[in-house]
Amino acid sequence: MKIDLSGKTAIVTGSTSGIGLAIAKGLAGAGASVVVNGRSEAGVGAAVVSITKGVPFAKVSGVVADVSAASGCAKLVEAVPSADILINNPTIFEPNDFFDTSDEDWSRFFEANVMSAVRLSRAYLKGMLDRNWGRIVFVSSEAALSFPTEMIQYAASKTAQLAIWRGLADLTKGTAVSVNSMSPGPTSSEAVETFVKELAKQNGQLEEEVAVPFVKRHRSTQLIQRFPLV
Structure with a gap:
């Protein structure tokens, strides 16, 4: 269109x-x-x-x-x-x-x-x-x-x-x-990257250990189960 x-x-x-x-x-x-x-x-x-x-x-x-x-x-x-x-x-x-x-x-x-x-x-x-x-x-x-x-x-x-x-x-x-x-939903932007870094820091984890589990646990209705790219 x-x-x-x-x-x-x-x-x-x-x-x-x-x-x-x-x-x-x-x-x-x-x-x-x-x-x-x-x-x-x-x-x-x-x-x-x-x-x-x-x-x-x-x-x-x-x-x-x-x-x-x-x-x-x-x-x-x-x-x-x-x-x-x-x-x-x-x-x-x-x-x-x-x-x-x-x-x-x-x-x-x-x-x-x-x-x-x-x-x-x-x-x-x-x-x-x-x-x-x-x-x-x-x-x-x-x-x-x-x-x-x-x-x-x-x-x-x-x-x-x-x-x-x-x-x-x-x-x-x-x-x-x-x-x-x-x-x-959560999108892989600069702001979300900052969010993931802060969450990882709070939990004493690596960023890659936070992102996907976060979506699966806290955004269970999201179909692709990851942060989509902009």
């Missing part, structure tokens, strides 16, 4: 690596003008280069902004006032013992994983409705429904995303705007 997004502006937050970068490349390949977002100049620059190498005709730019903070969301909106497509992808996750997870950690997860999507959806959805065309996608997680005990704060933030997605989807009834959510 040929998807033509020529003339559309797409913002992909948290798109300097992993799933976000893969989505940005796909949108660029479909003809959209893609805005890459990340927290560092080096990361954003590398992502722009990666996309243009893979998609020679790509229209891609970058905005350095930490969207886990209200100021970062405001910076992104100021740089790109209007968008046709918004991919809410910024994600932080890490293994934490529930009893050792502080209020500050809970707030940090909700600011990054939930409030970034709230602020940016609020900024861009109304324009989409006014123009009667737009797409918003929340990149949630299968953890939103499997509730892993090793990172309850992450799962809670991803479940919250589902509630926001469903509510916003109802706001678009009868229009040519859609709001959807996707729930990928």
